[in-house]
Amino acid sequence: MDGEEQIKKAYESILMHDFEQAVEWFGQAIAMNPHNAAFHYKLSITYARSNKLNKAIEHARQAVQMDGRETTYQLHLQNLQAKAFILKAERHLTENEAQLWLAVSLLKRAIELDSLCLEAYLLLGHGYAMLKEYDQAISAIHTLLELDPQHEVGRRLMLEYQQRLKNKNNDSNE
Structure with missing residues (x-):
């Protein structure tokens, strides 16, 4: 048997x-x-x-x-581990700055494991935006849109973060 x-x-x-x-x-x-x-x-x-x-x-x-x-097994494991990092990061996307930086770190690790994971880039952009790190937020969303140019939420966030960066730069120039 x-x-x-x-x-x-x-x-x-x-x-x-x-x-x-x-x-x-x-x-x-x-x-x-x-x-x-x-x-x-x-x-x-x-x-x-x-x-x-x-x-x-x-x-x-x-x-x-x-x-x-067997590379299929390795890739599958990496994808699962990336998903675990994303789930953990989601719990740290709060108003607390230290928690946000932890979330960003976890999401970067997820991306190292699965560089095609749209959700990780989306959440990374969101985390950076919560930290008011709009350059990095835009960079994360840019990568998301390179992977999926039609991603509606990504397109909306790109415009939003670009506007926030512009406002932040205008505020610092005054």
Whole structure:
């Protein structure tokens, strides 16, 4: 028994939108073949789709440990870790300056892990704007718009932050 039958049943469960059952089937496959990196990777994806980020990261990490040459596993783990940094950063986007700088730091780390993550650039721009660091806010939003030129919120924020920077510069010149 190598777990392949359980994997098929897990995919059937996914097609029926029964992700909890899919997790059970993937778990059974892993119990039968615990050193199969692909099984851990597939379970990680299912956990991620079910918003169980910690478990998704745990199994993605196991897949990478078992087969570190598989770039798909590495990229998946990095994307999950970036998402974790974003979630943590969101909790620090407050009026407190120290918390805002922590959020900015976490978002930069998320971008290092996943340089295509639009949400990270959007939140980074927002964090910088809250700190009144409009040059950096504009830079973050500019990168977002390079990745997605039609991003409505990004386009609106770009105009807003450019106006704020202009007002800030005018105020400092008076």
